[in-house]
Amino acid sequence: MESNDILNHILCPPGDGVFTVETAKERKETLQKKLYGDEDCKSAWLKSLSSLKDSPTVLLGVPSDTGGGILRGANWGPLALREYLKEDYFDVGDIRVVPHLLHDNYLNTKTIENVRQALYQKTCDLPVSPLSLAELAVETILEINPKAKIFSVGGDHSVSAALVPPFVKKYPNLGILHFDAHTDLLEERLGIDKCFATWAAHILPSLDHPKNMAQVGIRRSGQVKEFWEKKFGISQYWSQDVFDQGPDEISKQIIAQFNDRGIKDVYISFDIDAIDSEYASATGTPETGGLRPHEASIIIDSVAPHFNIVGADMVELAPFINHHGSKPTLAPEPSSTFEVAGLLSDKMLATFKN
């Protein structure tokens, strides 16, 4: 299948990745009207894909929360966050998410055939699960436009397990700057190797060296920092380190760490729970004692200019669903979470222009 044809099949118009009829209809329509005016959304979106090859900055929605496990709802992150973004980008659309699936590795042949039939109405060899599709989407976007810088919006953090590998393939000495309250370094959780708590452990062996990963904002862990640094050889900057030494000093240490490794290209993965729950509570596992928004901003602003930021993601945004009367709608989310996430996302988008 041709690259363009793959995207036609595995993606859908922005906001449509969560498969619903009535829920959040108004918000999808608002977004689509803003993008395509009064044109028929599906055909306007299809037509727009021809500008992908010339777009320096691409936004991809990955509305999958099957990899989460405490509080779900991050499938609504891409729709909600788009309202808060001010930077320029080309919106390539959403992954078509079957909400009961995670990765094709977990499926039998019969199920894959059934879902293929439902999604594509034909026999083909396209994957069907959100993570498998997200990886193929990033590969395909980079094939169509090798210079594209991709900003993806999750989804729970398992989506990064799919979003990062194509960048590692393209940039063999890739550095990863990972903001999170948690290490995401479990090798498996309840026997599942691909989920929100394991993605970093599975990306790590594919990196040129464990010191190609820097984790910032960690504070909820069953183990102390030394345990993780010794076990995996990575570097962690816990939120307490940021409070004790200040974000400028921590930035210097991250820059030195990446420079020691000869790193030029960096991917930023941002789990919104890195930010203190006082500012960002609309997420699956809000945690106190976290970074304040300006501290995360300073670290991005200080580190980014030293490297070529090739891609980024913002994950775990969950504007929880409420019921008003008989009609389920998206509740007005705790706005501060989205104001903060919007600001940080705009910052990451801006780093693409360096």
Ligand SMILES: [Mn+2]
């Ligand atoms: Mn995470």
